[in-house]
Amino acid sequence: MKLGYNKIFAVAASAMMLASCDFLDVAPAQRATLNDAMKNKQSTESWMYGCFSQVKSKSPVTHNVYEASTDETVEPVIWDYDRHKIAFGTLNASTMPDSYFRHLYGEIGNCHLFLRELERQNPDFLTEQEKALYRAQMKFVKAYYYFRILNLFGPCPIVDQFVESATQKSEFPGRSHYDYVVNYICNLLDEAYPDLPGEYALDNTYGGGNKTVCKALKSRVLLYAASPLWNGQAPWANWTNQGKYETPGYGDQLFSKTFDINKWTLAKQAAEEALTTAKQFGRELMQVETALTIARQNDVPILPENGGNYLPVRFQDDPTTEDVDEGAAALEDFANHVMLMRFVAASDETMGNKELIWTYHSSGDIGLPEAKARNIIANSSGQWVGGWSGMSPTLNIVEQFYTKNGKRPAEDPQFAEEGDWLKSAGLGGSRSDIINLNADREPRFYAWIHFDGCDIGPLINNGKPIQLDLKSSDRGANGRANSGYNYSQANRDLNQTGYLPDKFFSPTVRWTASSNSCNQKTYPVALFRMAELYLNLAECCAELYMNNGDEAELQAAIDNLNEIRRRAGVPELTKDDCKDKSIREWVRNERTIELFMEGHRYYDLRRWVECEKYLAAGVREGLDAFVSKRVNPTFEQFNKRVKVDGDFVWTNRMYLLPIHSQELYSNPQMVQAPGY
Numbered sequence: 001m002k003l004g005y006n007k008i009f010a011v012a013a014s015a016m017m018l019a020s021c022d023f024l025d026v027a028p029a030q031r032a033t034l035n036d037a038m039k040n041k042q043s044t045e046s047w048m049y050g051c052f053s054q055v056k057s058k059s060p061v062t063h064n065v066y067e068a069s070t071d072e073t074v075e076p077v078i079w080d081y082d083r084h085k086i087a088f089g090t091l092n093a094s095t096m097p098d099s100y101f102r103h104l105y106g107e108i109g110n111c112h113l114f115l116r117e118l119e120r121q122n123p124d125f126l127t128e129q130e131k132a133l134y135r136a137q138m139k140f141v142k143a144y145y146y147f148r149i150l151n152l153f154g155p156c157p158i159v160d161q162f163v164e165s166a167t168q169k170s171e172f173p174g175r176s177h178y179d180y181v182v183n184y185i186c187n188l189l190d191e192a193y194p195d196l197p198g199e200y201a202l203d204n205t206y207g208g209g210n211k212t213v214c215k216a217l218k219s220r221v222l223l224y225a226a227s228p229l230w231n232g233q234a235p236w237a238n239w240t241n242q243g244k245y246e247t248p249g250y251g252d253q254l255f256s257k258t259f260d261i262n263k264w265t266l267a268k269q270a271a272e273e274a275l276t277t278a279k280q281f282g283r284e285l286m287q288v289e290t291a292l293t294i295a296r297q298n299d300v301p302i303l304p305e306n307g308g309n310y311l312p313v314r315f316q317d318d319p320t321t322e323d324v325d326e327g328a329a330a331l332e333d334f335a336n337h338v339m340l341m342r343f344v345a346a347s348d349e350t351m352g353n354k355e356l357i358w359t360y361h362s363s364g365d366i367g368l369p370e371a372k373a374r375n376i377i378a379n380s381s382g383q384w385v386g387g388w389s390g391m392s393p394t395l396n397i398v399e400q401f402y403t404k405n406g407k408r409p410a411e412d413p414q415f416a417e418e419g420d421w422l423k424s425a426g427l428g429g430s431r432s433d434i435i436n437l438n439a440d441r442e443p444r445f446y447a448w449i450h451f452d453g454c455d456i457g458p459l460i461n462n463g464k465p466i467q468l469d470l471k472s473s474d475r476g477a478n479g480r481a482n483s484g485y486n487y488s489q490a491n492r493d494l495n496q497t498g499y500l501p502d503k504f505f506s507p508t509v510r511w512t513a514s515s516n517s518c519n520q521k522t523y524p525v526a527l528f529r530m531a532e533l534y535l536n537l538a539e540c541c542a543e544l545y546m547n548n549g550d551e552a553e554l555q556a557a558i559d560n561l562n563e564i565r566r567r568a569g570v571p572e573l574t575k576d577d578c579k580d581k582s583i584r585e586w587v588r589n590e591r592t593i594e595l596f597m598e599g600h601r602y603y604d605l606r607r608w609v610e611c612e613k614y615l616a617a618g619v620r621e622g623l624d625a626f627v628s629k630r631v632n633p634t635f636e637q638f639n640k641r642v643k644v645d646g647d648f649v650w651t652n653r654m655y656l657l658p659i660h661s662q663e664l665y666s667n668p669q670m671v672q673a674p675g676y
Contacts, residue, residue: 034113038121041130047114048134049208052141054107056360058100058148060599061525063367063391066152066657067602071396071614074496074622075370077646079390087615089649091658093676098660100152104145105159111138111145112162136195140209140217143188147221150181151603154656154673155254158184174245174669178255182225189218198281202349212281213358215274216528219536222267226543227607232259235609235652236674245669261547268540275533283354285530285567290352291340298508301458302335310455310465311335311446312427312439313404334404334443337569339507341447346506348523355531359524366597367391368520371501373450373468374483374490375475377461377511384475385511388493389483393449393501394644395621396614400592401449402442406571408589409437411581422623422639430467435639443569444593450500452623452638456481459510470498470625471638486631496644497622503597526598531567534560535591542583557583561590568594606655615654620644651675 038044060067064081077084085091115138118131126134149156157173158181176184198211224230234255241252295302315330347353372387379385403412410418416425416436424432425439433453450456450468457465466481473486485494509520538560545553554575562572573586591604605611613619624633624640653675664670 034117038117038123041125044123048137051107051111051114051138054103054145058104059360059525061366063370067599070601070605071394071620072597072601073391073393073501074620074644074646076390076492076494076496078492086654088647089651089654093658093661093672096658096660098663101659101663104149108142108145108159109162111142114138116162132195136192137209139188139192140196140214143185144217146181146185151224152657153659156181169666169668172667172669174241175254175671177247177250177253178230180247180250182221185221186218189214200282207360212278212283213528215277216357216533219270219274219533222270223536223539224607226263226267228609229607230255231263232256233609239674241671244671264540264543268544271533271537271540275537278357278530278533283357283530286340286344286353286355288336288340291343292336294343294347294351295339300507302339303332312425312431312434314440334569337443338446341444341568342507345503346523355529356524356526357528357530359526361522361524366504366525368505372505373456373481373500376466376481378476380513386481389495389500390493391501392496392622393499394497395641398449398499400589401445402570404440404442406565415440433635448501448503448596450502452498458507462512463510470495471633473631484632485626485629495625498625498638501597531564531594534563535594539587542587546584554583557587561586564590564594611650616650617648618643620648
């Protein structure tokens with residue numbers, strides 16, 4: 001299967017690389033003829049699948065890209081990635097790299113060139129069915145690229161055929177109305193769907209378009225279009241094409257200024273179709289049985305008493321039940337769900353993970369070293385092996401994860417009082433460093449978040465877990481993975497908030513004294529998976545209920561949320577839960593947790609028009625792992641709520657990225673994003 005991934009996303013030499021700086025100038029370098037690019041079926045498919053190259057290179061899931069600039073995680077300011085530029089508001093038309101805009105349009109141009117040559121050359125070695133498949137793949141990936149452009153830059157130019165490099169500037173199109181672009185994308189997907197494959201084949205076609213991801217993409221497109229930002233609540237009053245260009249049927253307008261409930265109806269229909277199609281072709285949420293099978297095959301222990309991860313979650317025995325240890329049974333079920341949620345993000349189709357809808361390879365690109373603790377084990381040369389310890393979830397996100405009772409800590413009357421969150425949970429012994437906020441939380445919290453005093457593992461330290469210490473930096477002093485502040489030991493790689501993410505790190509990883517590097521296996525990164533489809537449908541139903549009061553929509557929203565909660569080992573919602581907290585809030589909170597670090601929150605906060613609330617200066621918080629710059633702080637000094645380091649800012653222009661000034665010069669019909 002890995003061979004298949006690599007072939008899908010390798011740009012074929014015969015297709016060439018795009019040589020121009022202008023987004024419409026897409027002629028390939030003439031080192032080989034276009035006839036050579038279609039001289040046989042292999043070269044033709046290499047070109048065709050090469051058009052998927054920007055799917056991975058412009059992935060929204062990577063840790064250092066614009067989409068990582070939200071409140072999910074922070075990284076040291078000294079790293080100075082694209083995520084910092086957007087979070088600190090330093091991007092403008094001069095400093096904005098042109099690679100996203102130019103490369104995405106360049107690949108769209110490559111698709112057009114391929115389609116033109118397919119018709120012109122009409123290779124006799126291809127069947128009509130194969131030609132139809134290739135056309136469908138090009139329409140699908142064009143739709144995906146346009147959707148990426150639309151959500152990064154806003155309303156964008158539509159180019160529907162290959163444009164020669166000699167085209168005059170005056171002939172370039174300007175931005176089209178947002179709804180016009182949405183309709184264009186949906187039409188491409190509708191046209192592609194009949195000729196795309198339905199079944200999942202673990203061969204060299206894996207990674208291309210299929211019927212399920214075609215419907216999944218349409219669901220996301222229409223969900224975003226129905227959301228407040230593009231459905232009557234855009235924060236810009238007078239952004240238009242300024243008479244430079246008109247969209248058919250819309251004039252010089254670029255977005256809708258009035259709310260349209262029908263957009264939510266269309267989004268719901270698309271979400272239902274996506275779920276139906278996914279199930280038809282064998283997609284399903286990963287379940288405990290699959291995860292336990294993977295664990296057994298890799299000798300990964302589950303329960304603490306068998307050497308697995310220590311879980312600071314407490315269950316009481318039912319005093320009315322005889323001969324049954326209810327607490328032990330609850331703990332076993334809880335531990336099983338922790339393992340399940342770890343494997344959801346660290347497994348592939350060959351391991352039984354049928355939740356994956358569309359992926360790219362590999363998870364080695366998404367920040368595993370940046371996320372892992374330092375000083376995990378000393379190798380045979382006396383060097384300490386570990387990660388960089390710099391990617392750090394914020395307290396804001398930590399507090400969004402539920403307690404074991406399925407509520408946020410601030411809303412759970414059975415959870416510790418907020419004033420005691422940063423005090424010891426009283427677990428005793430070597431676990432006395434675990435604070436109340438990190439005890440008695442839900443399975444996804446322990447699957448995806450590391451904290452001071454927790455276990456890293458379960459096999460990483462020569463077949464055993466190792467306890468994380470984010471206060472101490474003394475290597476080997478206490479037999480822990482000491483990753484605390486120490487500028488002389490790690491002047492760049494320092495934890496920022498007292499937390500580390502663990503979402504994509506496999507439980508099967510084992511380091512030994514002879515290891516010189518991590519044996520982390522790489523797995524497909526999910527651009528679309530089943531959980532999102534349930535959440536999309538839940539959100540549509542919730543919004544329809546909020547607008548029309550239909551109790552059936554409320555129940556449908558709850559039912560779809562419960563698919564996700566039940567799988568995660570979280571108590572199910574009822575209508576009573578929606579009396580004090582709206583179903584809209586439940587949906588948004590569930591997306592925040594379930595889709596953590598998967599590239600969604602950047603777009604979710606923007607389409608909900610809630611960036612000021614979550615991304616403004618002074619909002620991001622953490623524990624004092626870095627701000628006071630103490631070496632070996634005390635428990636009390638470390639467990640103190642502080643503002644995260646960095647000049648974070650939010651202005652409404654940051655809802656969209658700017659177009660590079662050179663692109664505006666090259667296309668006089670183009671208007672800049674508002675505020676730049």
